[in-house]
Amino acid sequence: MKARLFDSSIVSTAQEALDFIANILESSTEYSVIGKDLDGKILLWNEGARRMYGYDADEIVGKLNSEVLHTREDVAAGKPREMMQAALQNGKWEGVIGRIRKDGRRIYSARYSHAANGWLRGGPQAARRPAVLEVTNRGCDGAGHGRRSRANPCFWLQRLYRQTHRSRNVPVAG
Numbered sequence: 001m002k003a004r005l006f007d008s009s010i011v012s013t014a015q016e017a018l019d020f021i022a023n024i025l026e027s028s029t030e031y032s033v034i035g036k037d038l039d040g041k042i043l044l045w046n047e048g049a050r051r052m053y054g055y056d057a058d059e060i061v062g063k064l065n066s067e068v069l070h071t072r073e074d075v076a077a078g079k080p081r082e083m084m085q086a087a088l089q090n091g092k093w094e095g096v097i098g099r100i101r102k103d104g105r106r107i108y109s110a111r112y113s114h115a116a117n118g119w120l121r122g123g124p125q126a127a128r129r130p131a132v133l134e135v136t137n138r139g140c141d142g143a144g145h146g147r148r149s150r151a152n153p154c155f156w157l158q159r160l161y162r163q164t165h166r167s168r169n170v171p172v173a174g
């Protein structure tokens with residue numbers, strides 16, 4: 001039995017459901033929502049992603065690989081592929097990760113990836129469907145007053161990121 005996702009008095013057709021979901025995604029400015037295929041090609045990019053990373057949707061959707069958002073250290077260590085594989089095998093990946101904005105600034109964020117396994121089934125179209133949906137909270141670059149303060153959430157994100165990467169012998173810049 002499938003769970004009911006919508007109030008049928010408000011959403012009664014597939015197009016209304018699609019419009020409703022699109023509106024939610026576009027209105028979600030506090031969270032970056034990115035859909036990627038199995039090769040990491042970006043297929044979905046919401047307003048929250050634009051605000052976090054600085055790329056407009058028309059610059060990145062269908063054009064760039066999600067590795068452009070990762071640090072050089074993480075790409076060299078194979079972290080993007082490892083995270084995608086974990087999401088596909090376990091249904092999700094959660095962690096703190098360093099990312100790179102369009103302007104080159106490094107940000108740190110807590111990230112959750114969910115495998116869209118239902119989309120992966122069926123025919124040649126499946127290869128072009130989103131394989132992983134990535135949801136990220138607002139990133140922080142640690143700049144500003146109190147950056148080294150334990151009361152600053154960015155302090156903890158940066159610290160956790162560095163500890164995770166040092167335990168794996170990955171050099172960390174910043």
